[in-house]
Amino acid sequence: MFLGTLVYAIVNSFILILLAIGFNLTFGISGVANFAYGALYILSAYLSWMLMHLLGFPFLISALLSILITTLVGAIMYRLVLLRVRGQALSEVIATFGIGLSILELFRYLGFVGFEYTLPVFIDRSFVFAGTYIDMQRILIVVLGMLLVVALWLFTHHTSLGLAFRGIAQDERTALTFGIDSDWIATLSVSMGAGLAAIAATIIIPLGSIAPSEGYDVLIKALAVCIIGGLGSTGGVITAGFIIGMAERFTDTYIGSHWTMIVSLIAILLVLVIKPSGLFGHQKELEERI
Amino acid sequence: MEKRKERIDRGIKARSEDIFALSSWREMLYLAAPRLVPIILFLAIPIFLNPYWQRVMISLAVFAMLAISWDLLAQSGMISLGQALFFGMGAYISGTINHTWGIHPFITIPLAGVLGGLLCTLILLPVLRLRGIYFSMFTLILPLMLVRTIEATKIFGGTEGLSGMSPLPSSWLELYLIIIATLLAFFGFRRMMGSDYGLILKGICDNDRSVTNAGINIYWYKTQALFFSSAVGAFAGAYMTHVYMFVGMPVFALDYSIMPIASVVVGGVGTFSGAVLGAAILVPLSEILRGIGGLRIVLYGLCLVIFIVAVPEGIFHYIQRKYQQFERWVDVD
Numbered sequence: 001m002f003l004g005t006l007v008y009a010i011v012n013s014f015i016l017i018l019l020a021i022g023f024n025l026t027f028g029i030s031g032v033a034n035f036a037y038g039a040l041y042i043l044s045a046y047l048s049w050m051l052m053h054l055l056g057f058p059f060l061i062s063a064l065l066s067i068l069i070t071t072l073v074g075a076i077m078y079r080l081v082l083l084r085v086r087g088q089a090l091s092e093v094i095a096t097f098g099i100g101l102s103i104l105e106l107f108r109y110l111g112f113v114g115f116e117y118t119l120p121v122f123i124d125r126s127f128v129f130a131g132t133y134i135d136m137q138r139i140l141i142v143v144l145g146m147l148l149v150v151a152l153w154l155f156t157h158h159t160s161l162g163l164a165f166r167g168i169a170q171d172e173r174t175a176l177t178f179g180i181d182s183d184w185i186a187t188l189s190v191s192m193g194a195g196l197a198a199i200a201a202t203i204i205i206p207l208g209s210i211a212p213s214e215g216y217d218v219l220i221k222a223l224a225v226c227i228i229g230g231l232g233s234t235g236g237v238i239t240a241g242f243i244i245g246m247a248e249r250f251t252d253t254y255i256g257s258h259w260t261m262i263v264s265l266i267a268i269l270l271v272l273v274i275k276p277s278g279l280f281g282h283q284k285e286l287e288e289r290i
Numbered sequence: 291m292e293k294r295k296e297r298i299d300r301g302i303k304a305r306s307e308d309i310f311a312l313s314s315w316r317e318m319l320y321l322a323a324p325r326l327v328p329i330i331l332f333l334a335i336p337i338f339l340n341p342y343w344q345r346v347m348i349s350l351a352v353f354a355m356l357a358i359s360w361d362l363l364a365q366s367g368m369i370s371l372g373q374a375l376f377f378g379m380g381a382y383i384s385g386t387i388n389h390t391w392g393i394h395p396f397i398t399i400p401l402a403g404v405l406g407g408l409l410c411t412l413i414l415l416p417v418l419r420l421r422g423i424y425f426s427m428f429t430l431i432l433p434l435m436l437v438r439t440i441e442a443t444k445i446f447g448g449t450e451g452l453s454g455m456s457p458l459p460s461s462w463l464e465l466y467l468i469i470i471a472t473l474l475a476f477f478g479f480r481r482m483m484g485s486d487y488g489l490i491l492k493g494i495c496d497n498d499r500s501v502t503n504a505g506i507n508i509y510w511y512k513t514q515a516l517f518f519s520s521a522v523g524a525f526a527g528a529y530m531t532h533v534y535m536f537v538g539m540p541v542f543a544l545d546y547s548i549m550p551i552a553s554v555v556v557g558g559v560g561t562f563s564g565a566v567l568g569a570a571i572l573v574p575l576s577e578i579l580r581g582i583g584g585l586r587i588v589l590y591g592l593c594l595v596i597f598i599v600a601v602p603e604g605i606f607h608y609i610q611r612k613y614q615q616f617e618r619w620v621d622v623d
Contacts, residue, residue, distance in 0.1 A: 033423045035371075035430075084599050089423045090369050091598045094555060097371065098594030101548065101587060109584035216544075220431045227427060258442025265435045268428070273416040 004132030005253045011138045013245025014145035015204055017238055019218055020225035021148065022196030024237045027226065029169045030186035032082060032092055034074075036100030037197055038219030043103055044070040044198035045210045049117055059120050067198040074194025078187045086186070100215070108212040118209040119202065137206050144203055148196075149238065165189060224264050228271045230278025239279055243267065292622040297615045324613070328476075328566065332469050344465055348533055350573040351472040352526045356546065357553040357565035358475050359522040364559055365483060366515040367421070367495035372429035374546035375413075376523025377530070378436065380406035382446055384528035385537030389452045399528045406524025411517045418512050421498070433542040440539055451538020458532055468529055472566075475522050480562050482518075491515050545587075549573075552590050555597050558604025567606050 019041075026034045034040075044066045051062030077099060085091035126135035156162035167175035168185045176182055197218075208214075225244060229236025244267060248260045271278065306317040336347050356373050363370050384402030387393055417428045441449055458464040482488050493501045494508050501508050527546075531537045549572065550565075557568025572590075579586050597604070 033427065081595060081599055085602070090364070090559075091602065093369065093371070093423060093426050094551060095595050095598045098591040098598070100591075101544075102591030102595070105584055105587040105591065109588060216434060220434055223427045223431055227424070258439075261435050261438040261442065265432075265439070268431075269416055272420070272428070 001253070005249055007129060007132055007134060008138075009246045009249035011134075011141055012249050013242045014142045016221055016225050016245045017241035018141065018145050018148065018196075018200040018204060020222040020229075020237050020241060021152065021234070022193040022200065023222040024226050024229075024234065025152070025196060026189050026193030028233070029165045029189035032078075032086075032186065032190055033089075033096070034190060034193055035093055035097040035219065036077065036103065037193065037222055038215035038217070039100035039103035040070055040074065040194045041197040041201045041218045042107065042210060042212060042215040043073065045119060045201040045205045046107060046112060046117070048119060048202065049210060052119075063119075063202045067195055067202065070198035071191045071195035075187050075191035077194075078190040082190065083183060083187075086183075100219070104212045104215040113211055115209050117211070119205045121206040137203075141203055144199075148199070149234070153234065161188075224268055226278075227268055228278060230280040233278070233280040236278055236280030293619040294622050295617050296620045297611070297617050299615050303614045324563075325477075328563075329473060332473060333466075336465050336469070341461070344461070345533075346574060346577045348465055348468055349530075350569055351468040352530055353549050353553060353573050354566045354569035355468075355472050355475055355526040356523055356550040357557070357569045358472075358479060358562050359519040359526075360550040361554050361559065361562055361565040362479055362483075362515060362519045362522075364554065365488075365495055366491040366512060367498065368418075368512065368516065369423070369426045370429040370519075370547075371426045371551070372431075372433045372547050373523055373550045374433040374542050374544065375429065375436070376406065376410050376520040377527035377546045378433060378542040379410050379520070380524025380527030381531040381537045381541040382527075383409070383524070385452050385455055385531045386446060388455045388532070392456070395456055395458055395532045399525065399532065402528035402531075403521050403525035406527065407517050407521025410520035410524065411513060414516060414520075415513065418509055418516065430547070433547065434544075437539050437542045440542075447538065449539060451536060451540075453536045453538075455532050455535045455537065457535055464533060471525065471529075476562050476566055479518075483562075548587070548590055548594075549576075552594055554604075555594055556605060558606035558608075561606060561610075563610075564604050564606035568604070571605070 023034060023037045026032055026037075047069055048059075048062045048066035051057045051065055052059060055062075057065070077096075081095050081099065082092060085095055121135070121137040122140055123136040126133055128134075154162075156166055164175070164180045164185055165188075167178065167180055168182050168189075172182050175185075221244075225237055225240045228243065229238075229240030244264050247263045247267060251259045251263045302317060302320050305311065305314075306321050311317040311321055332351075336344055339347060356377060359376065360370060360373050380402045383406050384395075384398040387398045387401065388395065413432070414429070417425055420428065440446060446452060458467070483491065490501065490506060490511055494511060498508050527541060530541075549569075553568030553572050554565045555568070556571060557566070558564030572593075576586055576590075579589070601608075
């Protein structure tokens with residue numbers, strides 16, 4: 001019982017980390033809170049579903065294509081809309097929120113709801129681990145989650161583009177004097193955030209089905225993780241992902257499934273009361289947050 | 291030869307700025323018209339409407355109230371994405387009181403306004419220290435999480451909600467009470483923001499640290515603004531409960547968060563007139579578009595994006611400029 005819950009809690013934590021990491025990347029670098037994040041997640045899932053079932057591509061190709069298209073959509077969204085309202089937090093929030101709303105409600109209007117809208121699992125196998133059944137997809141989520149975090153860390157610390165990302169995040173004007181094009185970097189950060197959402201969708205959606213309402217859930221979860229962890233901090237996202245993921249699973253098993261939402265709500269409130277900048281959000285705390 | 295546009299105040303505006311406006315009817319009318327027109331329209335139009343459109347008028351007034359409360363928060367530097375929290379809180383408080391003890395709506399509605407305002411302020415108190423976008427994030431997730439909580443714990447009637455609230459005595463009273471309440475909130479808040487008190491709130495929005503430097507406790511002022519705003523939102527929610535005679539999970543729906551924002555963005559931020567104007571445009575429009583169902587929300591979303599990018603000032607500021615200034619092309623030296 002305990003070990004099984006622990007295993008599923010770890011899987012749940014990695015799902016949360018995967019969901020939050022793209023949102024966090026975009027916000028950490030360009031300061032754009034991408035409220036269309038959940039919609040991009042759903043968009044990529046529907047894209048690969050449509051590529052598979054309407055055009056007949058194999059799963060791997062359609063998944064890769066949908067990740068690519070979603071990345072492009074992120075870039076287009078930045079160039080067409082966000083660039084014009086850059087730096088005005090209110091306008092950015094409302095514009096991205098409007099875009100996300102339109103995408104999700106369009107899918108709902110077109111009638112893309114039902115159990116047949118799902119993606120296939122990568123490897124259809126399950127085995128017994130620590131006394132509980134666990135399928136291959138959940139293991140893959142953990143493995144890919146770790147890989148993605150490590151890859152992202154290597155990218156931001158050891159490539160020139162990644163260092164440019166961090167430069168813009170730390171001080172935009174100084175970075176400009178070093179010849180880093182901040183608009184271009186911001187475009188890349190938004191599109192990479194969208195791409196990460198698409199990757200998360202490709203891995204996580206096979207566990208359930210695609211639904212427009214899922215888009216709002218994903219946004220809520222990403223926001224919850226980022227608020228607790230402190231926006232813009234990768235370590236914070238991982239810690240917060242584990243805190244919420246564990247708390248959710250354990251309340252689900254030992255208290256009751258309908259308390260899971262309340263637990264994360266209480267966690268957010270507690271963190272905000274004790275440390276308003278989040279657990280790890282120390283960067284520019286005074287200017288931005290309080 | 292290059293030209294540029296020059297804007298100059300109209301003569302009548304300059305003449306009617308001080309006490310000498312009293313010397314001529316024309317100047318007095320110029321000053322009074324913008325204030326009288328909305329009052330007269332709001333009070334006169336319902337007489338000519340059939341019962342269906344009178345219902346639309348009620349929801350117009352309710353959304354205008356929500357938009358006003360959103361605008362008040364925005365002017366004090368708090369961007370809320372969860373106006374549904376205020377609305378739903380008021381609706382549930384008034385609905386529960388009426389459902390359990392059968393108290394008359396005339397008591398429950400104001401009571402729910404005050405209690406809902408207090409409760410929302412208490413819930414958001416820890417978040418009040420957050421600025422800008424962080425506040426928005428929290429307000430966005432709060433109503434959505436509350437819906438889940440109600441769904442899961444089955445409190446307040448769970449998914450089915452509570453029904454059988456007592457209605458308001460007559461349909462004309464129902465209509466005119468909310469219109470008068472909206473007009474009171476509108477002119478009251480306009481007056482408030484024009485006073486020194488409003489100046490502090492605007493100062494918090496512009497530069498909160500310099501307000502702190504002036505020895506003013508910004509958190510206390512933000513708490514007050516939050517209370518005013520959430521009380522107005524809760525009042526609107528409580529009123530809607532008694533109009534529909536039902537309260538359920540839809541009161542926390544995204545519609546009640548989106549519509550006020552869309553109204554203010556379309557109308558123009560920073561003057562409550564923009565909020566009312568936006569609601570007066572969007573609510574009837576959405577009623578006409580009822581046939582296309584879910585596509586309406588898509589249109590709202592696109593409308594938000596287009597207005598934010600292309601017409602960021604909103605319709606009201608455009609009208610105001612035309613009313614007060616004239617424009618001409620002049621040569622660039």
